[in-house]
Amino acid sequence: MKITNKLNLPSAFVNMAESNYKPTPNQYSATTLLKPTRQIILERRYNDNLEADASEMIWALFGKAVHYILEQHDSSGWAEKKIKFTLDNGITISGIVDLYSELEQRVVDYKTCTTYKVEKEEFGEWKKQLGIYAWVLEKLGFPCRKATIYAIMRDWTPGKTRFKNYPQLPVAEVTFEYTASDFADIEYYLYQKTNELTHAETLADEDLPMCSDEELWRSPSTYHVINYKGKRMNRSKTNNITEAEQFLTDNRHRGAWKVVEKRGTPKKCFSYCNANQFCPYYRELMFGNRKDNEEEGEEESEI
Numbered sequence: 268m269k270i271t272n273k274l275n276l277p278s279a280f281v282n283m284a285e286s287n288y289k290p291t292p293n294q295y296s297a298t299t300l301l302k303p304t305r306q307i308i309l310e311r312r313y314n315d316n317l318e319a320d321a322s323e324m325i326w327a328l329f330g331k332a333v334h335y336i337l338e339q340h341d342s343s344g345w346a347e348k349k350i351k352f353t354l355d356n357g358i359t360i361s362g363i364v365d366l367y368s369e370l371e372q373r374v375v376d377y378k379t380c381t382t383y384k385v386e387k388e389e390f391g392e393w394k395k396q397l398g399i400y401a402w403v404l405e406k407l408g409f410p411c412r413k414a415t416i417y418a419i420m421r422d423w424t425p426g427k428t429r430f431k432n433y434p435q436l437p438v439a440e441v442t443f444e445y446t447a448s449d450f451a452d453i454e455y456y457l458y459q460k461t462n463e464l465t466h467a468e469t470l471a472d473e474d475l476p477m478c479s480d481e482e483l484w485r486s487p488s489t490y491h492v493i494n495y496k497g498k499r500m501n502r503s504k505t506n507n508i509t510e511a512e513q514f515l516t517d518n519r520h521r522g523a524w525k526v527v528e529k530r531g532t533p534k535k536c537f538s539y540c541n542a543n544q545f546c547p548y549y550r551e552l553m554f555g556n557r558k559d560n561e562e563e564g565e566e567e568s569e570i
């Protein structure tokens with residue numbers, strides 16, 4: 268990946284960005300495996316053609332700084348250690364453990380995030396990532412049944428603590444526990460995902476598995492009713508298809524014709540996928556036959 272420096276930042280910013288993760292054949296990090304298969308393949312396939320600016324990686328630098336400081340002052344176990352384990356299919360799973368305590372059978376990870384993530388308790392990917400770490404540690408002979416994340420909220424402000432559900436402190440502790448059943452599920456996921464990636468490497472860009480709506484972070488669909496002239500009827504827009512169908516039934520006498528679905532915007536496509544410019548689906552969204560009055564990334568279809 269080529270790193271630009273549009274703001275002419277100090278060289279340290281650029282050097283940090285350039286030293287970021289580089290793909291290794293037949294090896295995937297735990298965090299990489301959480302991405303959609305299509306995104307992983309395209310980012311690797313076009314790695315030399317990808318471009319990012321150093322200014323876009325400020326929060327990554329902040330996160331590295333937080334990791335470094337905390338790790339220098341923790342003596343409860345070994346810290347900042349890279350772990351690897353090779354599956355029977357020849358694919359290696361890797362990760363970097365911030366802290367591990369054999370006494371507590373616990374892996375610890377430091378993360379920087381937004382307050383929104385903590386408010387909404389969006390911890391699913393964190394649990395899966397740390398679960399992979401714990402599974403690998405177990406395979407390497409280090410017992411691990413717990414994981415704790417210390418989430419440092421970079422946008423926390425004391426003035427909002429009066430609001431309901433807003434974190435009362437700028438740091439949150441999130442703990443997960445893993446059972447033998449959890450490890451069996453993780454192992455199944457790792458083989459399923461890596462086998463899918465191995466197959467996907469043989470496919471053309473347009474034949475890669477499509478990302479799911481969940482993976483695309485797609486916003487909810489909306490529905491509206493159009494009349495026989497193809498015009499949207501007033502007050503027919505809703506997030507509920509049942510309500511839209513009821514509006515259609517109740518307004519047949521006014522010329523209501525059919526319900527149209529407008530799918531939500533796939534936010535990850537536009538803002539969080541480095542390889543989107545090489546993705547046929549993204550190009551279709553950007554340059555395909557979309558109506559001029561549609562919002563970026565929205566797709567309209569009849570019901």
